[in-house]
Amino acid sequence: MPLFAxxxxxxxxPDYRFSLANERxxxxxLRTGLALIAGGLAAAQFLPRLPVRDLLxxxxxxxxxxxxxxxxxxxxxxxxxxxxxxxxxxxxFPTLLALAVAAFALLLAAVVGFEAVW
Amino acid sequence: MTSxxxxxxxxxxxxxxxxxxxxxxxxxALLAARLALTGSRGAVAVAxxxxxxxxxxxxxxxxxxxxxxxxxxxxxxxxxxxxxxxxVGFAGLGTAxxxxx
Numbered sequence: 001m002p003l004f005a006x007x008x009x010x011x012x013x014p015d016y017r018f019s020l021a022n023e024r025x026x027x028x029x030l031r032t033g034l035a036l037i038a039g040g041l042a043a044a045q046f047l048p049r050l051p052v053r054d055l056l057x058x059x060x061x062x063x064x065x066x067x068x069x070x071x072x073x074x075x076x077x078x079x080x081x082x083x084x085x086x087x088x089x090x091x092x093f094p095t096l097l098a099l100a101v102a103a104f105a106l107l108l109a110a111v112v113g114f115e116a117v118w
Numbered sequence: 119m120t121s122x123x124x125x126x127x128x129x130x131x132x133x134x135x136x137x138x139x140x141x142x143x144x145x146x147a148l149l150a151a152r153l154a155l156t157g158s159r160g161a162v163a164v165a166x167x168x169x170x171x172x173x174x175x176x177x178x179x180x181x182x183x184x185x186x187x188x189x190x191x192x193x194x195x196x197x198x199x200x201x202x203x204x205x206v207g208f209a210g211l212g213t214a215x216x217x218x219x
Contacts, residue, residue: 016128017128020128020129020131020132021128023132023135024131024132024135027135027136027138027139028135030139030142030205031138031139031142033205033209034139034142034143034145034146034205034208035142037146037205037208037209038142038145038146038149040209041146041149041150041153042149044153044157045149045152045153045156045157061209062209064205064208064209065205065206065209065210068205068206068209069206
């Protein structure tokens with residue numbers, strides 16, 4: 001019984017290099033989550049004290065946590081697909097994350113610009 | 119992933135990925151520690167710093183064991199759930215500090 005599965009996935013173990021590639025992808029997603037969390041922690045302590053600062057920090061922290069959760073879910077689903085010889089599950093998450101990061105960046109730019117002009 | 123690829127490259131890339139992840143986790147731990155020290159005091163600061171230290175140690179220890187485990191034979195499957203939980207924990211700590219400060 002592989003570690004990622006609560007039930008027997010069926011099929012057989014894939015070439016270990018595919019599992020390693022899946023693991024690297026998981027780690028890349030985890031680093032993305034860590035970067036968002038780092039951004040939230042930085043916003044909380046380095047931005048000027050504006051009402052939107054805490055909102056921005058909380059949003060980044062929660063987004064980072066969501067990315068971390070999603071990273072392990074996606075890793076398990078891909079591993080299961082590889083065991084069964086099925087195509088990897090498609091996902092809209094990268095698109096959604098890119099849009100969310102762009103939105104936060106614009107909000108951050110507005111905060112910094114407002115502070116500079118005010 | 120070509121079939122002609124030398125055997126060691128996948129492992130090397132995976133080891134590097136673990137090291138980069140440990141680096142990222144260290145940066146997060148330092149930021150969280152700084153926020154705890156500047157934004158709170160007393161028992162709260164000590165509690166948060168302890169949690170940050172424990173989380174960081176767990177991440178670094180897992181990365182170290184995994185890197186070592188790559189050296190010989192077929193690498194075992196990593197415990198991804200624990201690491202994702204750790205990252206979520208860092209986020210939770212940060213959220214608590216933002217709310218408290």
